[in-house]
Amino acid sequence: YSSGMKQRIAIGKALLASEVLDEQALNSFASSHERNRAPYLKLEWKDVETYKATLPRKVRTDLNRRLRRLEEKAPVKYTVCQTLPIPEGVIEAMVQQKTAWCTEHGLQGMFDQPDVLAFFRLFAEAVARRGELYLAWLQCGDEAIAHHLALRYGKRLISYVVSNDAAYFQYSPGHLANLNAIAWALENGLEEFDHMQGDFAYKYQFSNGV
Secondary structure (H helix, E strand, O other), X not given: OOHHHHHHHHXXXXXXXXXXXXXXXXXXXXXXXXXXXXXXXXXXXXXXXXHHOOOOHHHHHHHHHXXXXXXXXOOEEEEEEOOOOOOOOHHHHHHHHHHHHHHHOXXXXXXXXOOHHHHHHHHHHHHHXXXXXXXXXXXXXXXXXXXXXXXXXXXXXXXXEEEEOHHHHHXXXXXXXXXXXXXXXXXXXXXXXXXXXXXXXXXXXXXXXX
């Protein structure tokens, strides 16, 4: 397993070890990037537009262009779920997208496990009961083309899984979902966005600390 996948498995097991998600497990989750090399974004801006202005011009232009092209296909909508019940099919679609991505890239880890869908259902429900859930999906028309599962803990939003539909790869839906999550964190007065471990360029692109 990659270091990022090992970290997610350990965190998931800790969170599910108790039905009530004890404070020790949550503290272990929240301090993960302090013990491990993981990119994060200190949220120092009043809104997402102010933040986007700090990104390299090429990055801003590319994100705006991809979003415009996506909107030309069909209306684009971003939905956030924080409470139970979780809409039917959302977790299933996220797991399916992420499993397909791992298979395509020859990556092994938690998404190879036979009970991965049950794990994520339990994980999301448990976090929702704590009032810490951030589960979002990006739609183009009727298609959910990206998903984002994260944990809100104190003033921090901790990203856990980002998935996207390979058929929409040219529009970078995962990056758009990530940017929407950052916008949501700013709008809700959070102070940090933790990308967790995983050596992917986009994490460093959207971070200002490691």
